[in-house]
Amino acid sequence: APAEPNNVHVEIWLPGHLDPGRLRDAVTAALAAEPRAGVRRARGGCWRRGYAWEFPPRADEDPVVTGAWESMADLNLARERFMAAAPPLDRSPPFRLLLARGPGRDSLVLNAHHAAFDGRSCLRLLRLIADRYDDTGLPAVPAGEPWDTRIPRSAKNGSPGQARHPV
Numbered sequence: 001a002p003a004e005p006n007n008v009h010v011e012i013w014l015p016g017h018l019d020p021g022r023l024r025d026a027v028t029a030a031l032a033a034e035p036r037a038g039v040r041r042a043r044g045g046c047w048r049r050g051y052a053w054e055f056p057p058r059a060d061e062d063p064v065v066t067g068a069w070e071s072m073a074d075l076n077l078a079r080e081r082f083m084a085a086a087p088p089l090d091r092s093p094p095f096r097l098l099l100a101r102g103p104g105r106d107s108l109v110l111n112a113h114h115a116a117f118d119g120r121s122c123l124r125l126l127r128l129i130a131d132r133y134d135d136t137g138l139p140a141v142p143a144g145e146p147w148d149t150r151i152p153r154s155a156k157n158g159s160p161g162q163a164r165h166p167v
Contacts, residue, residue: 007086010110010122011079017106018133020099024064026133030125031059031093033132037125039116040092051089051115060092069102079109086113095125 031038035055042052065082069075082098095112112122 005084005086006114007083008110008112008114008117008119008122009083010112010119010126012108012110012126014106014108016104017101018099018108020064020066022133023097023099023108023129024062026129027064027097028059029132030128034125034128037095037128038093040094041089043090053116056092058092063087063093063096064099065096066099066101069100069107075100075102075107079107082109083111087111089113089115095122097129 035057038059039053039055040060042054044052067078069078078098078100082096087094087096094116095110098107098109098111100107100109108126110122110126112125117125
């Protein structure tokens with residue numbers, strides 16, 4: 001229902017401020033390293049009984065939005081507006097990030113469509129982005145770590161083109 005969007009909300013409080021350009025570069029690098037994070041729903045007829053996913057070579061739109069807040073009331077309002085709707089499944093990627101810049105600290109809010117991500121895969125996505133943002137040499141996400149247990153095995157094994165995701 002419109003009043004209850006099908007999304008996953010993860011928020012990270014950061015001391016200091018992130019650089020928006022560097023964050024966008026990190027998101028782009030994470031999407032290149034993990035194409036499944038940029039999945040979108042393939043077009044299909046009304047007779048299709050489930051989702052068919054495709055993995056575009058690049059995002060259809062910039063998932064990073066920036067904003068500013070001065071008080072917790074400002075941040076709460078920005079968060080409510082940002083989380084009011086799930087990101088569209090027919091545009092890549094099916095997640096959005098709000099970089100809310102406040103006095104002395106930032107809040108990074110992830111809004112991901114639940115049909116494409118669960119809580120665990122959202123945390124892995126944020127870790128992928130952080131690994132690409134941070135140049136301190138911290139270890140990257142282990143290669144064998146599962147991405148999203150709801151993505152069909154054929155997609156996990158790298159089968160080309162589309163993968164089915166039953167509703």
